[in-house]
Amino acid sequence: MTIEFLVDIVLLGLLALTAIAIHKTRDLFASIMLTGIYSLLSALFFIVMDAVDVAFTEAAVGAGISTLLMLSCMPLVKKQEQPSRHHRPLGLVVVTLTGALLIYGTMDMPPFGSVDDPIQQHVAPRYLHQSMDEVGLPNVVTSVLASYRGFDTFGETVVILTAGIGVLALLGFRRSRAQEMQHRVPAMQQHMILRIISKLLIPPILIFAFYVQFHGDFGPGGGFQAGAIFAAAIILYTMLFGLSTARQVFRERYIHLLAAVGVLIYGAVGIASMLAGKNFLDYDALAANPLTGQHVGILLVELGVGITVAAVMIIIFYTFSGRLDKDDHKEPES
């Protein structure tokens, strides 16, 4: 067997070990870190399975943003989780049954990795062989994501917006405390070196985000990934320089608007093609030459996705830290 097989097996083994370790440890902080590792490993696995775009997203969203969000909740949490008072045998039974059913299901699965599987036969070949003529982008994942199945992606952008609305509705209030903290000394004052390094790094990160946004047609990348990277840069800034400083640079009100604007851009592209007499999200209608239309459509749509994702991630992080940064007023420890 090949080296790829080896990598595959080792990664899957490590994933299983990590999952068990998460189950075993009672230290919540360690569990969160291990979940980060789990994401990291699964993203590596995605690369081995040729899913570079997915790996990109999992790295940015799963290992990055998700872990950061979990961590920002930590101040609330007791470090150790309580041992559960009653044993739950029922859970074990349910899981065993479900697992047995799944294993039973694998018995008739088409062989792993074979070209003759039904999954490789019916719908997918058209994407691989004709998308170049129909959409005109080398990255097939982007073509399918933004054009063939563009409506899914629209729905997904709305999901993100919904989450943002939900977090705001749940945590976005209690303004008085936030204002009270306006003039306090920001967190992480004492980490001079980190702050200087980060100051140095934030501009390249932002440039990288733009590169990912607009290079998504040709390589791995696109709106989600770019949005997440952009948000990560802002989050880095917020963590080091404090929420109140960050709020002055990136005003909350505008970010709220941007979250809505991203979805509206996406929808507007769809409606524009409807007004031009075609179906919703049919980018052919956007220009005289269908291929140009597809390019314009995908560019705009990815932009909308990027804006919403970045804005919502920032909103969520702001809201969490606004709620939880009880130490924002700590004096620096010399």
Next chain:
Amino acid sequence: MSYLLQYNYWIVMVLMMIGFYIVISHGNLVKKLLGLSIFQTSVFILYISMGKVEGGTAPILDEGIVLYSNPLPHVLILTAIVVGIATTALGLALVVRISESYGSIEEDDIQKMDNEQC
């Protein structure tokens, strides 16, 4: 013999079940969310495994390459990852509010307080 080649799927199933078990067996609300994210990530691995073609490469068209892996599962999972983070964020927001109003993030404690209130 052909069953043995499904090793990939088998391990994925085990991963899924570990995640699922964490969700239902732990009483800590944050831990439950962690379990949920592991469960979902494992399902993503299942999808991506389906799309793999032996000897294929990433579905970014280039000259001189004939065999590509299936791009459709990748697209679906991109969507699902974003759905996953959305759920996690909302779940965490709920946990924050629960801990503020109940003073605990353990299922047992909360259930007890609710029973007393009733």
Next chain:
Amino acid sequence: MGISMFSVTTVAILVSMILAITRAFLGPSLYDRVLAINVLGTKTVLLIAVLGFLMGRPEFLDIALLYALINFISIIGLMRFFEYSSSRQEEK
């Protein structure tokens, strides 16, 4: 010959990843875990880079770059948590 040198490196990185992840499992202190994660992140970056060459599509290095970046940001997030816990201890 070109292929095999990447394979050898891949195996080496995998072995060192297993060692590092063991440290992350064992702990004992949180700092050890954070350290292990930091190292693991670096190794992941390297593995992606090498895998890109191994599979003959080195243009996917963007992902490695992203990893390096995310790794750094996560570490800062972890540091921030230490800050919380320290101030909490002082309050007590």
Next chain:
Amino acid sequence: MTVLLDLLSWVALLLGSFFLIVGSVGLLRFPDFFTRMHAAGVTDSLGAGLILFGLMFQVDGQWIVLFKLLSILFFIWLTSPASSHALAKAALHHNQQPLLGDEVRNRKQAANE
């Protein structure tokens, strides 16, 4: 020319792999946090550097790949020491004391007994 480049790659990659493994063994085997940190440093600086250098000899005229490799290297060399420094500082603040001289030996003996 290619043979020379390949040779350089081989040397760099093998040396890099060696340092990676050595660093990881140290990470696992060393007795306390600060010595482990030292081992981790080997991985981040020498291991990563050599492997990335080894890859750079193989870019084969794709300058964009070279540029990306260089930026990764730049990134790692910039962030890794910074975060190690911050981590060490945090650990010291939290009463993690390095083991000194006899302590190491004592602990080893305790472990053996």
Next chain:
Amino acid sequence: MLSQLPILQVILPLMAAPLCLIVREPRLVWLFSLLTSALTLGISILLLQQVLHEGTLSYALGGWQPPWGIEYRIDPLNAFVLLLVSLLSFVVLLAAHTSITREIAPEKQTYFYMAFLLCMAGFLGIVATGDAFNVFVFLEISALATYTLIALGSDRRALWASYQYLIMGTIGATFILIGIGLMYMMTGTLNMHDLAQRLPAVAGTRTLFTAFAFFIVGVCLKLALFPLHLWLPNAYAYAPSIVSAFLAATATKVAIYLLLRFIFTVFGVEFSLNHLPLQTILMALGLAGVFMASIVAIYQQNMKRLFAYSSVAQIGYMILGFSFGSVTGLMATLLHLFNHALMKGALFLALAGIFYRLGSVDLDKMQGLAKRMPYSMAAIVIGGISLIGVPLTVGFVSKWYLVLAALESGWWPLALLVLAGSLLALVYVWRFVETVYFQPLSEANSQVKEAPLGILLPTWLLVVANVYFGIDTQLTVGVAQIAAHSLFGSAS
């Protein structure tokens, strides 16, 4: 423009939601949402007419023909459920402005309306789409919006209920995702119509069986079928009143639709009901749900909780209906889908009015309240009568068809059990009547006024509908019949 109706149905509320974030002012946002939902209702009426005249509509999103692109496929069943969802959303939204002034802080009201619109768009999207994965995406839109809506409740238990629902709902959605993935693995397609044609070829495989099991269990989690219903009572009881009304009237209906669509259209009756023991399982669970939930409902003090348990019982009836596997049974399910939405909409809206005045919906605080709030109480009584299934109300129509279906299949003991279930409903409705009409007015309630007009009017709109559709059954029965036949037609 008529050909664009299927997509307009969904994107109208979807696009209106982000616009709310720009409008901001709660009162304006309410009017704007109301306008949107009125338009949505108009579109769904037009769609139903179009479908009844021209047959199934297919709309290719992005201009890519299915199965490569996503398809919206509207047949009589979708059109029927679309109408139901948009109608009930509109009526509930009418009452929203008055009701939430008491229950939701002003600065959160904009978010409430956004979540409401998104939830509605999610439901409409699930119903309209003809693509299996698209179902998952819209399921999550509606689910996330639902968690938010429930958590807006003023009681802290609302948070806990929302969290529990989030965990259960996400497990359900992940199960559905696994099911869809395995189906895709076996056929290579995601389009429902295409799946229906390709699944028979792999019908005997163990993988497809697993896919089917996961999908059905996932949907049953979402629709709170009997042993999986634990999240529902708390969620309905502690959510803001208006949200309870909205969810009780629409959420489970959409899940039932999904179940019907996959059992009948995608997997086919032959595979789902005849090959597998599913028929027996569903029948048993449906009946168990009817009895267990009704009995628990009898002991509830909180009226919202009581009606929540009654919802679980009514879901049992719907499941029972189509598990007969006959056209009449399916018609009973579809009729009950619509009728139950009308009843529970009316009941929960009336409770919203009571909550507005009393700040509580506990039964022991309502003694003799009929003297102070005659219209609200009368609404609950009529809704309750409908729930029991007394002639001249909608409840009777669906029970009638259910009994017919049972007799038709020769399961006459089941017909008796259905009637026995109605008796249990009589018990819990009677408890309410007894407290409210026959007990003396308590001191605390002597100054209480009738519910505000803003809530009372929509409530009575639904009450009248309850009676009207109970007498003039032509429209609902006609559509249900066509829809039931179309489901069986597509299955063969």
